[in-house]
Amino acid sequence: MILTPKAICFDAYGTLFDVHSVGQLAESLFPGKGKALSQLWRDKQVEYTRLRSMSGRYKPFWEITVDALNYCGAALGLDLGAAQRDALMAQYARLSAFPENLQALQRLQASGLPLAIHTNGNPEMIAQAVESAGMSGMFSTVLSADRVRRYKVDASVYQLAPDFFNCQASELLFVSSNGWDVCGATWFGFKTFWVNRSGAPAECLDVLPSYIGSSLDDVVSLVCK
Amino acid sequence: MILTPKAICFDAYGTLFDVHSVGQLAESLFPGKGKALSQLWRDKQVEYTRLRSMSGRYKPFWEITVDALNYCGAALGLDLGAAQRDALMAQYARLSAFPENLQALQRLQASGLPLAIHTNGNPEMIAQAVESAGMSGMFSTVLSADRVRRYKVDASVYQLAPDFFNCQASELLFVSSNGWDVCGATWFGFKTFWVNRSGAPAECLDVLPSYIGSSLDDVVSLVCK
Numbered sequence: 001m002i003l004t005p006k007a008i009c010f011d012a013y014g015t016l017f018d019v020h021s022v023g024q025l026a027e028s029l030f031p032g033k034g035k036a037l038s039q040l041w042r043d044k045q046v047e048y049t050r051l052r053s054m055s056g057r058y059k060p061f062w063e064i065t066v067d068a069l070n071y072c073g074a075a076l077g078l079d080l081g082a083a084q085r086d087a088l089m090a091q092y093a094r095l096s097a098f099p100e101n102l103q104a105l106q107r108l109q110a111s112g113l114p115l116a117i118h119t120n121g122n123p124e125m126i127a128q129a130v131e132s133a134g135m136s137g138m139f140s141t142v143l144s145a146d147r148v149r150r151y152k153v154d155a156s157v158y159q160l161a162p163d164f165f166n167c168q169a170s171e172l173l174f175v176s177s178n179g180w181d182v183c184g185a186t187w188f189g190f191k192t193f194w195v196n197r198s199g200a201p202a203e204c205l206d207v208l209p210s211y212i213g214s215s216l217d218d219v220v221s222l223v224c225k
Numbered sequence: 226m227i228l229t230p231k232a233i234c235f236d237a238y239g240t241l242f243d244v245h246s247v248g249q250l251a252e253s254l255f256p257g258k259g260k261a262l263s264q265l266w267r268d269k270q271v272e273y274t275r276l277r278s279m280s281g282r283y284k285p286f287w288e289i290t291v292d293a294l295n296y297c298g299a300a301l302g303l304d305l306g307a308a309q310r311d312a313l314m315a316q317y318a319r320l321s322a323f324p325e326n327l328q329a330l331q332r333l334q335a336s337g338l339p340l341a342i343h344t345n346g347n348p349e350m351i352a353q354a355v356e357s358a359g360m361s362g363m364f365s366t367v368l369s370a371d372r373v374r375r376y377k378v379d380a381s382v383y384q385l386a387p388d389f390f391n392c393q394a395s396e397l398l399f400v401s402s403n404g405w406d407v408c409g410a411t412w413f414g415f416k417t418f419w420v421n422r423s424g425a426p427a428e429c430l431d432v433l434p435s436y437i438g439s440s441l442d443d444v445v446s447l448v449c450k
Binding site for chain 1: 275276277279280284292405412425
């Protein structure tokens with residue numbers, strides 16, 4: 001065992017849950033524009049969390065995701081009616097796990113480490129995603145930004161984990177595939193693991209993750225014998 | 226006179242200063258990638274202001290702009306050496322004004338209204354940009370995020386204006402071409418004017434600017450006889 005954290009906290013979207021199927025549906029609904037839609041949708045979703053968090057204008061993540069989709073419809077000139085919107089949001093509600101995730105999580109769970117989801121998502125949508133992805137019973141808790149009505153990278157969101165596990169942030173391992181999330185978490189004081197699935201460049205924010213890998217299997221290698 | 230604010234506060238980049246020339250240089254340095262570079266550069270620059278502001282990790286806007294450019298070089302696979310970086314940053318330092326801006330500002334100034342720059346930019350780079358764009362002497366003050374070491378849309382940045390002009394936010398007119406900036410300013414309590422030069426869709430943030438136009442001429446029409 002290389003690292004023995006008191007618990008492991010996982011970001012949800014893009015880290016545990018694969019949003020790729022949303023892009024596929026987007027392409028089938030709007031041929032030739034699926035990639036642009038899924039990219040802009042994600043960017044706007046994240047942007048709106050930050051703007052609302054900075055301004056004290058909290059709104060649950062599910063509703064922000066709808067708002068971001070509506071913006072994309074207008075920005076990309078899509079014929080985005082209620083049927084298409086409902087279909088895309090329904091797909092967002094039932095994402096699959098990345099192929100290696102279930103087995104990796106089982107191995108981590110078997111090692112005795114408490115596992116948590118630590119997410120911008122509101123509890124209702126996370127509960128549905130966990131069930132959809134076949135991850136029921138794998139996590140000790142869901143630490144949702146909804147509890148503090150701020151979003152990552154606000155410190156109050158990251159603080160949920162040391163509060164819950166009653167320890168220092170540096171005793172916890174925080175895992176995310178989002179470079180910016182890993183930077184925020186490192187600034188906050190966690191040990192961090194960047195699951196850089198796509199080989200993206202590191203953010204230029206004067207901070208580096210504690211560890212970098214390409215899938216959850218690399219997290220298993222880090223913490224399991 | 227339709228509206229009589231106590232002063233008018235202008236966002237700088239994209240509102241007063243035209244960043245188009247940066248895109249042109251980017252295209253000449255990296256043929257076929259100039260548009261992608263200038264778009265991603267701007268997006269990253271703004272993203273880094275928010276991440277740093279939310280995390281209490283302030284760094285001046287000029288340095289963030291360099292960081293964002295370095296990220297773009299890696300993300301887009303550009304051969305971005307010191308020469309190219311220096312050339313792009315030098316261009317950023319000497320932007321021109323949008324064509325209608327100088328005359329519009331002169332008319333607003335002649336009407337007796339105090340004009341201010343209200344910006345994420347640090348004072349040194351704004352001073353250089355004002356001179357470059359031929360706007361010396363037009364503004365009563367530069368209200369820079371640098372003073373509070375946070376970035377828009379943090380309320381402490383917007384608060385600089387009512388503090389300086391010793392009045393309520395609702396007595397001031399805030400002008401920006403950035404939809405998100407106008408939303409943040411409206412949330413804060415300013416009267417707001419969105420200079421929507423590109424005909425972009427409104428942000429889906431449950432808030433609308435007080436006024437919308439397509440150039441600074443429309444601001445003149447709003448406040449001058």
